[in-house]
Amino acid sequence: MSLLRAWSRDLAMGARFACAGGREGWIRTLLTGVGVGLGVALLLITTALPSALAARTDRGDARSTVGSPTAEHPGPDTLLVARSNQTYRGKDIEGTLVQAEGPKAPVPPGLSRIPGPGELAVSPALKKLLQSPDGALLRERLDGRITETVGDAGLTGPSELLFYAGQSGLDANLNRVERITAFAYERQTERLSPLLLLLVVLTFVTLLLPVAVFVAAAVRFGGERRDRRLAALRLVGADSRMVRRIAAGEALAGSAAGLVLGAGFFLLGRELVGGFDIQQRSVFPADLDPAPWLAALVAVAVPAAAVAVTLFALRGVVIEPLGVVRTTRPSRRRLWWRLLVPLAGLGLLTPLTGRGDDGGEFNRYQVSAGVVLLLVGITVLLPWLLERLVGRLRGGPVSWQLAVRRLQVNIAGAARLVNGIAVAVAGAIALQMMFAGVEGEYTVRTGEDPTRATVSIILGSNVQGDPEQLARQVAGYPGITDAIPLRSVSAAHEPVAEQGLVDVTVGTCAALREVAQLDSCKDGDAFWATGGSTLGGSYGGRAEPGDKLYAGNVRGYEQDVKPVEFTVPATLRTVPSRPDPVGVQRSGLLLTPSVAPGDTGGYGAQQIFVMTDGPAQEGLERARTAAFKASPLSVASTLHTTRQSRSYSTIRTGLFFGATGVLILIGTSLLVSQVEQLRERRKLLSSLVAFGTRRSTLSLSVLWQTALPIGVGMALAALFGIGLGAVLMRMAVQEVRIAWAEVAMMTGAGAGVVALVTLLSLPPLLRLMRPDGLRTE
Incomplete structure (x- = not known):
């Protein structure tokens, strides 16, 4: 018989065992399918995100008036x-x-x-x-x-x-x-800087790698029961190669079920995604449409990976007609080749050190391979570390001894349970360090001072009513301590002028103190502010005491609107200017209302600074409403000390969205894995209860059995995450700083997910400890 026919026959037989092998067979296939399906769904959603974001951008451009x-x-x-x-x-x-x-x-x-x-x-x-x-x-x-x-x-x-x-x-x-005459905007593609491109690559790698680890773990659900079935096949004449091919067929059937379930989960998740709103960003379900070639790649890669993982897992298992032998004395895991994996990753990343300057470029494939090898290093080192630690544990309460003995028997299974979340936590720590390190590159100070004003309202030029009356109205709203109006207008020595213009600011003494340092002030005073930024161009004129000036339409834009004549007071004092709450430092004439020019026919700008005392949500909303009613063209801006680059904030939002999905996958997959492991131990648990072991002792043993590997895994994840973050920050030419609060938060979140999964697995555990678990078919 040809090799191809032998493979086809044995793979088909394995698929039949998976689907028609009784309740145990299809339950295992279902659990495998659910685990693989969750990973497939997240992979499909991830591959569909670029098209969804592009569709958002296209619709935003279609309605834009910029460049219309x-x-x-x-x-x-x-x-x-x-x-x-x-x-x-x-x-x-x-x-x-x-x-x-x-x-x-x-x-x-x-x-x-x-x-x-x-x-x-x-x-x-x-x-x-x-x-x-x-x-x-x-x-x-x-x-x-x-x-x-x-x-x-x-x-x-x-x-x-x-x-x-x-x-x-x-x-x-x-x-x-x-x-x-039309709505249209032709967007110029913004080239991402090397640092932002590095962040994009890191985000995708660190989000998708845990998914791959979980898929690899899911295809090994029920491994011990499968090996016992394969031993029975040896008894009826199958050779060792044949049973391995049959095992690959079972894995292939489980992964095929996972593909079907994953497609269903994806369709369900796509319908639900429209209800998610992250920082006011959302996508239409129809936009989540993965590229056909990416979907085809997932459909081929997942079954192939399932077969490869199964054959790799059987490399150290001897399946004989009378049972499964995993060697009487398990060989100690070797460390040297496990260290080569992260060292190879460092070897790929180290030559890229210092590429984060303006002229540097990162080889995205080299970066991806280096990060993958470093994170995969966790999965190969964790079993060795657990073996060395657990092998030395002795004594303790009964629950502790049961947990330790179970771990000593099946170190690989415990490591598989923790591998995915350890990789996710390590990647999250490295990304948090990177984002914290480069945040200053994409965050600029606005010059605004929220401690002096919460909101700045620039009234539209078609404002209805008196701005001072509007300010008094706003100041009366709950939670608002004051509302200070300022008026700015251009003035000149001639009714029509193009050069030598003077900037005039009009307000009460309290308002003028926001723009200049005044020793004393009363209505009727006038000041000349110096030291501020000039408007440039046609501005730069000088006013002297007693000068006759014209304010308003001094450029002659409209024939029927005449500039207003006024006289500079004789008592004109020179004062230093100071930045106003929005950071503008003014120069020119500062006039109190009684000596200011009258109505300038809509020319000039009118601004109101709104001050609050603590949270004043209702008052601020009423203030914004009053400004909108006075003129729909009014702009009410909340003051902030800093502002982030839009590209940087979009990448960080994408990371948050992806991390949320990965955490959901982690929790669900861990729960499925935990239930599968408990199901395999049903008879053992029932036997222990039958011999008088308390249920609380068994429950604690399950908790210890999970807590010990997760503690080791989180420590290893923190170590690798900090190391990877340090390497990446050196690549980005940033000072290496360890944000211990973020490290603790990430490791705590990982441990919290496992603790929650353990609590959710207690009800199934209690059901499995019933005496009827001893019944066999």
């Missing part, structure tokens, strides 16, 4: 648009004001028509928020009549908060108002 074609004059195909983004209870709401100037004006993606004055088109998530009790304050702000819900084509994700508000008074001459 514009028109100078109104026409049948023109549309006035203005950004009106909002913030509500810490959530960002993207808003656009629209006003059609003709019947052929472009319609935003996801809408069937342009909202008219007083009408709103909102995303499904925003509509749900507005209709909920939590959206009561937001309903006061966005009080237009909802006439349409934005379709998927106009949204980046199902949980996005977005609205289009129809207007009637927009003017293309107003700031931030554009006249466009």
Whole structure:
């Protein structure tokens, strides 16, 4: 018989044993399928993420007005648009004001028509928020009549908060108002820096490697029972090669079941993913569409890996007709070749040291191989370390002795239980060190001072009402201690001027103290601020006491709006300027209200600094609503001391999303593995109970049996994680700093997952300890 026919026959026989070998056979196949299926589902979701993120970007570009074609004059195909983004209870709401100037004006993606004055088109998530009790304050702000819900084509994700508000008074001459003829934006592909590219590669490797470890462990479920069945086959005439091929056939059947279940888990997870919202980022289920070649690769690689792992596991097992011999005296595991694996990884990564500068590039394949070898080093060193540690343990309570003896008999099984989570924890520690180390490269200081003001409101140029009255209204809201208005306007010595302009800031004494150092101040005073940043260009003029100046439309933009004449007070004092709460340091005239120019016809900028005393959520939301009502073009910005690069924050968000999925997989797979191991020991547990062993003792033994390997595994993971993080930081030309809090958090999270799994496995354990477990077929 040819080798191919022999393999086909034996693989088919193994598959029949897996599927039709009685209850024990199909239960083992089901457990293997569930374990493999969870890994397959996560692999499919991971391969689908790039296409999902690309679809988000494409839809965002399709509705963008950045770089859209514009028109100078109104026409049948023109549309006035203005950004009106909002913030509500810490959530960002993207808003656009629209006003059609003709019947052929472009319609935003996801809408069937342009909202008219007083009408709103909102995303499904925003509509749900507005209709909920939590959206009561937001309903006061966005009080237009909802006439349409934005379709998927106009949204980046199902949980996005977005609205289009129809207007009637927009003017293309107003700031931030554009006249466009189409929605379009051709994005320029941003080239990732070497550091960001390194972070992307590390994220994918450290998230996918634990999945591969779990899949490899899942195909070995029920290994002891399988070996006993193979011994029976030897008794009826099968040779050693044949039984190994039959074992490979069983693994192939389990992995095939895993592929089917994995596809089902993927479809289920894809439907559920639309309900997840991580930092206001979400994806549509339809966008999670893995590339066909990647799905085909998973479909081929998983069964091949299952067969390879099974044959590798049987290399040290002697299956004889009367039983399975794993050698009477197990040979001690050798250390030298286990050290070669992480050393090979270091050998690949060390030549890349110092490549993190601007001119450096990382070979992604070399980095991936080095990281994989270092993390795989945990899986090969852990059995050796457990063997040396457990082999020296003696004495103790009965529960401790039962656990230690079980570990001494099956070190490999205990290591398999911990390998995946140890690899995940080590990778997480290394990534946390990398992110903490390079965070300064992608975090900039804004110059804003949240201790002086919580929110800065820049009022639109079409503001309705008196800004000072608006500030008094805002200051009366609960939790708000003060609201300080400032007005800025350009002035010149001539009614129309292009050069020598003077920047004029108008406010009360309390307001002017926010922009200059004043020893004394009363209404009627005037100051000349020095030391601030100049506006450059046409600015830089000087005002003297008694000078006649003109403020407002000094550039002559509109013929019917005349600049306002005023006189600089004779008592003009020179004072040093200071940065305002948003970090702007002003120069020029500082005037109190009684000596300031009057109404400048909408020219100039008006700003309100809002101060709070601790959390003042309701007051801040009412302040934002008041500003929006005064002018929908108002911008209310929350002040922050730092701001992160968008690419950096996106990668970190992706890591959080992936780590969440891996943790779910870890917990579920560990639970399946724990239940499978308990099931194999059912008769032993029932026998111990029958001979008088207390159930609490057996429960504690299971806890010790899990706690001891996880303790060793977490210590090894912390050591390798810190080492890998140090190597990566040297590659990125960063100072090596160990964030011990993050190390403790990661190892604690890994141990916590195992503790939770152990608690969840106690009910099955109690059921397996019943006397009927001694019954056999």
